[in-house]
Amino acid sequence: MKDFDFEVLVVGSGAGGSMAAYELTKAGHKVLMLEAGRDYDPKTETPMFKRNGEAPLMGAGTIDKDFGYYDATVDGGWNVPNEPYTAADGSEFLWWRARMLGGRTNHWGRYSLRFSEHDFKGKSRDGLGADWPFDYEDIAPWYDKTEALVGVCGTNTGLDDMPPSSDGILQPPPKPRITELLIAAAAKKLGIPLAPMHRAVLTRPLDNRAACFYATPCGHGCSIGAAFQTTTSLIPMAKATGNLQVITDAMVKSVDTDENGKVTGVSYVDKKTSTVHQLKAKVVILAASACESARLLLNSKSARFPQGLANSSGQVGKNLMDSTGANIGALVPALQGRPIYNEDGHTANHLFIPWWGHKAQERKELDFPRGYHFEIGGRFSEPNSGIAGYVQGYGPDLKRQVKQNYGAYIGFALRGEMVPNEHCYMDIDPEVKDKWGIPVARFHWKWSEHELNQVAHGLKTAKAIFAEMGADVGELPTPEQAILKGGEIIHEVGTTRMGASPKDSVTNQWGQSWDCPNLFVMDGGVFASNPHKNCTLTIMTLAMRNSSWLSAQLKQGAI
Amino acid sequence: MAKDQINNAVDQQQIQYKSGMTRRDSLKLMMALAASTLLPAVLTGCDSAPVSKTDTGAEAAKTTSEHWPELKLSPITATGYGKDPNLILPPASPWPLTLTQAQLTLVAVLADILVPREGAVPSASEVHVPAVVDEWVSAPYERQQQDRVTILSALAWIDDEAQMRFSKTFVALTKVQQKAIMDDIAFDTAETPAQFKRIASAFGRFRSLVLAAFFCTPEGTKDIGYVGNVPIGGDYPGPTKEAYAHLDKVLADLGLTEYAYPIQT
Ligand SMILES: Cc1cc2nc3c(=O)[nH]c(=O)nc-3n(C[C@H](O)[C@H](O)[C@H](O)COP(=O)(O)OP(=O)(O)OC[C@H]3O[C@@H](n4cnc5c(N)ncnc54)[C@H](O)[C@@H]3O)c2cc1C
Ligand code: SF4
Numbered sequence: 141m142k143d144f145d146f147e148v149l150v151v152g153s154g155a156g157g158s159m160a161a162y163e164l165t166k167a168g169h170k171v172l173m174l175e176a177g178r179d180y181d182p183k184t185e186t187p188m189f190k191r192n193g194e195a196p197l198m199g200a201g202t203i204d205k206d207f208g209y210y211d212a213t214v215d216g217g218w219n220v221p222n223e224p225y226t227a228a229d230g231s232e233f234l235w236w237r238a239r240m241l242g243g244r245t246n247h248w249g250r251y252s253l254r255f256s257e258h259d260f261k262g263k264s265r266d267g268l269g270a271d272w273p274f275d276y277e278d279i280a281p282w283y284d285k286t287e288a289l290v291g292v293c294g295t296n297t298g299l300d301d302m303p304p305s306s307d308g309i310l311q312p313p314p315k316p317r318i319t320e321l322l323i324a325a326a327a328k329k330l331g332i333p334l335a336p337m338h339r340a341v342l343t344r345p346l347d348n349r350a351a352c353f354y355a356t357p358c359g360h361g362c363s364i365g366a367a368f369q370t371t372t373s374l375i376p377m378a379k380a381t382g383n384l385q386v387i388t389d390a391m392v393k394s395v396d397t398d399e400n401g402k403v404t405g406v407s408y409v410d411k412k413t414s415t416v417h418q419l420k421a422k423v424v425i426l427a428a429s430a431c432e433s434a435r436l437l438l439n440s441k442s443a444r445f446p447q448g449l450a451n452s453s454g455q456v457g458k459n460l461m462d463s464t465g466a467n468i469g470a471l472v473p474a475l476q477g478r479p480i481y482n483e484d485g486h487t488a489n490h491l492f493i494p495w496w497g498h499k500a501q502e503r504k505e506l507d508f509p510r511g512y513h514f515e516i517g518g519r520f521s522e523p524n525s526g527i528a529g530y531v532q533g534y535g536p537d538l539k540r541q542v543k544q545n546y547g548a549y550i551g552f553a554l555r556g557e558m559v560p561n562e563h564c565y566m567d568i569d570p571e572v573k574d575k576w577g578i579p580v581a582r583f584h585w586k587w588s589e590h591e592l593n594q595v596a597h598g599l600k601t602a603k604a605i606f607a608e609m610g611a612d613v614g615e616l617p618t619p620e621q622a623i624l625k626g627g628e629i630i631h632e633v634g635t636t637r638m639g640a641s642p643k644d645s646v647t648n649q650w651g652q653s654w655d656c657p658n659l660f661v662m663d664g665g666v667f668a669s670n671p672h673k674n675c676t677l678t679i680m681t682l683a684m685r686n687s688s689w690l691s692a693q694l695k696q697g698a699i
Numbered sequence: 700m701a702k703d704q705i706n707n708a709v710d711q712q713q714i715q716y717k718s719g720m721t722r723r724d725s726l727k728l729m730m731a732l733a734a735s736t737l738l739p740a741v742l743t744g745c746d747s748a749p750v751s752k753t754d755t756g757a758e759a760a761k762t763t764s765e766h767w768p769e770l771k772l773s774p775i776t777a778t779g780y781g782k783d784p785n786l787i788l789p790p791a792s793p794w795p796l797t798l799t800q801a802q803l804t805l806v807a808v809l810a811d812i813l814v815p816r817e818g819a820v821p822s823a824s825e826v827h828v829p830a831v832v833d834e835w836v837s838a839p840y841e842r843q844q845q846d847r848v849t850i851l852s853a854l855a856w857i858d859d860e861a862q863m864r865f866s867k868t869f870v871a872l873t874k875v876q877q878k879a880i881m882d883d884i885a886f887d888t889a890e891t892p893a894q895f896k897r898i899a900s901a902f903g904r905f906r907s908l909v910l911a912a913f914f915c916t917p918e919g920t921k922d923i924g925y926v927g928n929v930p931i932g933g934d935y936p937g938p939t940k941e942a943y944a945h946l947d948k949v950l951a952d953l954g955l956t957e958y959a960y961p962i963q964t
Contacts, residue, residue, distance in 0.1 A: 178783075184787070185786060185787065186786075187786040187787060189928060190786070191915070191917075191920070191928065192915050193915035193916050193917065193919075193920065194789070194790065195790055196780055196790055196791075196792040196834065196838070197792075197834065197835060197838055197840075197843065198831065198911055198912065198915045200842075202779060202838075202840040202842075202843075203779070203840060203841070204779045204780055204781055204782050204784075204840075205780075205782070205784075209780075209784075209786075209790065210786055214782060214783040215782050215783050216782070217782070220782075221782060312934075314934065314935040314937070315934075315935055315936070315937030315938070315962075315963070316937070316960065316962075317937070317938065318938050318942050318943075318945075318946050320960075321938075321946055321959070321960050321962070322946060322949060322950070322955075324958075324959075324960035325950055325953075325955040325956075325958040325959050325960060326953070326955060326958070328958040328960070329955060329958045334960060343934065343935075352935075353930035353931055353932070354930075354931045354935045355927060355928055355929055355930045355931065356928065360786075474949045474952065474953060475949070478942065478945050478946075478949075479939065479941040479942045479945050480924040480925075480926060481926065481938055481939040481941075481942050482926045482927050482929070482931070482936070483927065483938075484927035484928065485935050486935070491960070520924070520925060520926075520927070521925070521927070522920065522925055522927060522928060523911070523914035523915050523919065523920055523923060523925060524911070524915065525908075525911045525915070526907075526911065527910065527911050527914045527915070527923070528906070528907040528910035528911055528914075531906070531910070532885070532886050532887065532888065533885050533886060534812050534813045534881055534885045534906070535812065535813070535815060536815065536817055538813055538814070538906070538910070539814060539817070539910075539922075542910055542914065542923070543922075543923055543924070546923055546924065608953065608955065609953065610952075610953055
């Protein structure tokens with residue numbers, strides 16, 4: 141990139157990195173983006189309409205394609221060839237990585253819920269974890285801007301767990317499905333509301349992107365741009381300013397500093413040639429995903445920063461959080477043999493169950509401090525390798541059973557807030573290195589009672605809702621059995637958390653590292669807590685807000 | 700009896716399930732099979748020979764204690780399709796298929812017992828379910844390798860049982876004899892006799908795979924009634940009148956009417 145005189149270097153092209161690049165290039169800054177994965181073009185590579193029956197193994201997930209053959213993740217998943225990670229004795233953690241332009245935005249679920257004032261100030265309320273260094277009011281306008289730019293469908297519900305967007309920001313949500321309407325009635329009888337899910341899916345056209353046509357699994361990717369991914373929106377938009385250049389297959393191995401501790405640029409491996417290159421930059425933004433950015437910092441040791449870069453607080457790698465997860469489901473007899481119609485919709489939740497227990501928690505009626513929500517599933521979906529369900533016998537009656545049960549299974553997926561604890565963190569494995577000689581991340585993990593009690597509550601609640609629907613989920617597992625593994629919900633955050641003081645945090649509220657003013661983190665690493673609401677909308681909102689601040693600093697010559 | 704034997708002898712030669720093609724050639728193959736007079740006759744089971752009552756092997760079954768084939772399967776070492784297959788071109792499963800001709804034929808016969816032709820809806824083997832089963836049990840991935848052991852053991856068990864009861868392979872049995880064995884193993888419930896528990900569970904896995912492979916074909920997907928994967932212009936229309944009416948009834952039956960979620964139609 142000798143002929144491109146860039147000012148800011150962004151590492152990673154996922155949600156955080158692309159939003160940073162978009163905001164900065166729009167403000168006139170030249171940005172160079174480095175992406176470890178390959179170039180990826182959704183226009184020509186997206187298998188939108190492909191059917192399971194066409195795929196090997198009916199599209200079933202394998203170690204090569206964890207979420208199914210046609211899932212948009214390429215060169216990624218729980219395992220990335222040549223890039224191992226380890227877990228400490230007694231720990232288990234699953235680390236999902238995408239290695240492609242656009243990162244995980246090419247295939248994420250697109251659930252996009254705002255955090256509330258409540259979520260930003262958990263510690264003030266119950267003394268656990270950490271508060272964020274700003275208030276909801278500070279970030280609300282940025283949520284508006286992000287939602288309007290990204291394109292989010294949903295409605296303002298007035299529920300205390302779902303802060304409203306300004307008028308005209310949200311696109312209309314699609315009509316609910318029969319399964320969702322039945323769950324809504326059953327839950328309401330128990331005092332639990334359902335609400336339209338907020339999803340980064342266009343139900344109205346926006347700029348060059350088309351509205352959803354309600355037909356194809358969004359996990360395949362969306363070449364028409366209706367389901368948000370940076371490869372069909374932010375990256376092309378940033379490129380159109382003429383201020384963005386991207387180098388793919390560029391694996392950054394360290395952030396380089398001078399003797400004053402100022403960041404000078406990065407070193408990266410060109411994966412195609414296995415050669416190492418250095419790039420100089422005025423500002424470096426890490427947005428390689430929470431644990432990858434932390435790994436980079438911990439690997440960037442120098443005489444001045446012997447514990448790793450930006451780590452004078454000792455907090456890099458600490459405070460690792462994921463969402464809690466648990467699944468519970470049953471056949472609902474009342475739905476057997478129901479009238480069939482096209483139930484694809486935008487292929488994910490139209491309605492979901494937001495957290496309804498803030499008041500009960502305030503009154504100390506619950507034995508866990510933080511909330512959860514249920515994402516719900518169950519519709520006439522395209523047959524896959526699991527279509528048969530539990531059936532018996534053979535012959536015409538067998539097929540009749542499967543058809544009877546079609547569209548009658550309902551599943552709940554719990555997603556809950558985890559409180560950070562001292563047993564959950566990542567560091568650098570002292571022995572193992574990846575193919576490029578870069579020391580790998582090592583994970584330490586243990587759920588606490590907070591999460592287990594929360595999951596136990598969720599299982600009981602789900603059972604009660606199923607009972608109202610006339611369905612029996614059977615004997616409940618223990619929370620220890622039910623809770624999914626650390627990392628399995630793929631909402632890992634917190635490893636470079638922001639805070640009000642350099643003593644106990646890695647960055648300030650702008651994602652600017654306390655130790656090096658020209659080093660920023662703009663991925664989920666900066667989260668001070670991990671509310672049950674999926675993290676990506678907030679990653680993007682912070683990246684937009686903080687890049688805007690950075691731009692002002694650059695223009696004032698403050699950095 | 701003699702006639703029966705002759706029929707079976709003829710069957711033995713005729714019901715060679717065609718292998719070596721992937722189901723992605725399915726249209727071509729289906730037409731070829733439809734044109735062939737060999738396969739459909741057997742797979743739809745025109746077995747008209749009279750069979751005596753004792754010939755169902757009920758006696759033999761009672762005396763059979765549990766048996767289980769201990770297969771020595773060499774692990775599949777082929778590579779998978781990798782992390783970055785071309786998703787636009789018609790996909791290929793790079794691993795070699797491993798079922799023998801005899802196993803494929805047995806799979807075809809069993810698959811058609813599970814999913815027979817019904818009117819215009821083809822049977823499992825007519826839409827190449829055995830090819831999918833072959834691809835599945837031959838795949839180098841963990842779950843499929845576990846299924847490989849389960850399913851190949853079930854296939855071996857079924858032939859062993861056929862030999863013990865009737866001194867023939869399963870494929871060579873009459874429909875009635877086949878049904879006798881099916882009735883013992885195709886129901887995995889609390890009442891399943893101890894000697895059939897293991898095979899009933901293994902057969903259950905096979906059944907799920909056959910059903911999935913069937914319903915994932917265009918014909919099967921149509922048969923189950925899936926009407927999606929079609930682009931819709933404008934807003935998502937939501938449930939039909941009929942579907943709402945059914946929901947109303949369900950809510951009433953469950954005593955939930957007063958809690959109904961407001962619907963904007
Ligand atoms: C199946 C699935 C469903 C999900 N559903 C939801 C959902 O519904 N809602 C939600 O909010 N979140 C969801 N998530 C999580 C969401 O995808 C992530 O939170 C989000 O994408 C994180 O953004 P990021 O920019 O930090 O990282 P990523 O999107 O992972 O991007 C990081 C990029 O940096 C690159 N990179 C990494 N290391 C280096 C390096 N050393 N040098 C150069 N480049 C590097 C990577 O290759 C990658 O492209 C889901 C995730 C998955 C996998
Ligand atoms: S359902 Fe809609 S948003 Fe999702 S991939 Fe299809 S067109 Fe895109």
